[in-house]
Amino acid sequence: MTALPPQVRVGARLPDLVVPLDRGFVVATAIASRDYQDVHHDPDVARASGAADVFMNILTSNAMVERFVRAWGGPSAELRALRIRLGVPNSAGDRMVLRGTVREVGEDHAVVDVTGENSLGAHITGSATLAWPDRGVTP
Amino acid sequence: MNNMTPATSETSAALDAALVGFVGRTLLPRTRAQDPVNLPMIRHWVEAMGDTNPIHTDEGAALATGRSGLVAPATMAQAWTMRGYAAHRRRIAGDLPADSEEQRLTTLLASVGYTAIVATDSEFEFVRELVVGDHLSVEEVIESISAEKVTALGTGRFLRTVRTYTNQDGEVVARQRWTTLRFRPKVREPELAPRPRPALNEDNAWWFDAAREHRLLVQRCADCGTLRHPPGPCCPHCQSFTWDTVEASGRGTVYSYTVAHHPRHPAFDYPLLIGVIALEEGTRLIANILVDAAGAEPDAVGDYVHVDAPVALEWLDLDDELTLPAFRVVTEEKH
Numbered sequence: 001m002t003a004l005p006p007q008v009r010v011g012a013r014l015p016d017l018v019v020p021l022d023r024g025f026v027v028a029t030a031i032a033s034r035d036y037q038d039v040h041h042d043p044d045v046a047r048a049s050g051a052a053d054v055f056m057n058i059l060t061s062n063a064m065v066e067r068f069v070r071a072w073g074g075p076s077a078e079l080r081a082l083r084i085r086l087g088v089p090n091s092a093g094d095r096m097v098l099r100g101t102v103r104e105v106g107e108d109h110a111v112v113d114v115t116g117e118n119s120l121g122a123h124i125t126g127s128a129t130l131a132w133p134d135r136g137v138t139p
Numbered sequence: 140m141n142n143m144t145p146a147t148s149e150t151s152a153a154l155d156a157a158l159v160g161f162v163g164r165t166l167l168p169r170t171r172a173q174d175p176v177n178l179p180m181i182r183h184w185v186e187a188m189g190d191t192n193p194i195h196t197d198e199g200a201a202l203a204t205g206r207s208g209l210v211a212p213a214t215m216a217q218a219w220t221m222r223g224y225a226a227h228r229r230r231i232a233g234d235l236p237a238d239s240e241e242q243r244l245t246t247l248l249a250s251v252g253y254t255a256i257v258a259t260d261s262e263f264e265f266v267r268e269l270v271v272g273d274h275l276s277v278e279e280v281i282e283s284i285s286a287e288k289v290t291a292l293g294t295g296r297f298l299r300t301v302r303t304y305t306n307q308d309g310e311v312v313a314r315q316r317w318t319t320l321r322f323r324p325k326v327r328e329p330e331l332a333p334r335p336r337p338a339l340n341e342d343n344a345w346w347f348d349a350a351r352e353h354r355l356l357v358q359r360c361a362d363c364g365t366l367r368h369p370p371g372p373c374c375p376h377c378q379s380f381t382w383d384t385v386e387a388s389g390r391g392t393v394y395s396y397t398v399a400h401h402p403r404h405p406a407f408d409y410p411l412l413i414g415v416i417a418l419e420e421g422t423r424l425i426a427n428i429l430v431d432a433a434g435a436e437p438d439a440v441g442d443y444v445h446v447d448a449p450v451a452l453e454w455l456d457l458d459d460e461l462t463l464p465a466f467r468v469v470t471e472e473k474h
Contacts, residue, residue, distance in 0.1 A: 019189075025187075028186075028187040029187045029188060031187070032183045032184045032187035032188065032218075033184065033187075033215075033217070034218050034221035034223065035221065036227045050292075058261055059217055059218055061261075062214040062217075062261055062263070063184070063188045063190070063212060063214045063215075064188065065214075066190070066212055066213060067188055067189065067190040067192070067212075070190075070192050071192065075192060075194045075200060075201075075203075075204050076204040076205070078265075078268060079213040079214075079265055080265055081262075081264050081265065082213070082214065082262075082263040082265075083260075083261070083262040083263070084260070084261055084262075085260050086259055086260070135204065135205025136205055137203070137204065137205035
């Protein structure tokens, strides 16, 4: 039987995570995720596609939600599921605020509803499932 | 005016039939990642992402949680199996294996103008954590292809696939449902310059006034009854200066036409179809010809019109001051 960390209860709000977006960040994260699509590093191409500037790639959107929920869940938490739907682009020059609320708590896991909003609206709408499996150690 | 309209129902139905055949097929056969899960790439990732969770880079911290060693961020599953920069460059140069399902699907979608792609949804299920030394492979299978949808980005279809990630022992470590929109990029309507103004005078202003009310008038000599166009003060037949008008039915045929490519005036979309229209009342007038040429190459619009083609009147409300008649080629439906 595992003990869930004390912050894990239905309705709990996660501490917001503010992600400032600049070109360096958009480019560094795209390259770290090995995504070389030009809209993530070339402002002219990104603007021609209708965005305000280079914009975040979806692998980074996933990574931001993982970072956000794990920071709340602590080092022993394991990410079991992550579902996101993308809305408006996360363009350089803007900033995204990640917010989360615990929707459901099970025996060893919790489901967190997550949104990531910037000045245009919702970039991310989704949910993450974290688990705290019993690994035979006391955290 | 932009004459391009969304795909007709027939082309859409034919595409539906072709696309159904792709459902269940393997878009990407099982492909091994270039490198095993390794600390340098994890460090590159967590530094860029601003992720300070110690289990990714501090072995002691990872061991303290009961894990066997460093674990990679779960969402890196996709990054390990990205094709890499060199292969990316080859693809944008159009170098895809000709016999691949991906190439066949891409070709089919491009044939109806779906040349753009954007990821819209990612649904990850992580079966087990990835530790340094694991070596992933990925396989991608097509789960569904939606009917054509109109979206803010353009008209297209959602392609949903399932990517299955396995490790060196063939065990499934993650599954990802991955949705992309394959679409016809919305042609961003350029801000067209205003149409050139007609040279108005007391002898022709009435014709343009009527056009603003969507009435196509033809001048008629009040003495001999001869119809005439363009408007003028004097009957060319009997030289009478008295006249009235009749309202045209709007039906006619193409007497002649031309496709203008150059020189371009910023008020018009090109290629520009210009016709001499023979109204059924008997007079002719010059007007734009509109065609239903969905999916056609712009240069092929001339193929959609021919001399004697029946046409029907439509009104172009160009701005607050100017309305002009145009004529759409009607498909012959009377048998």
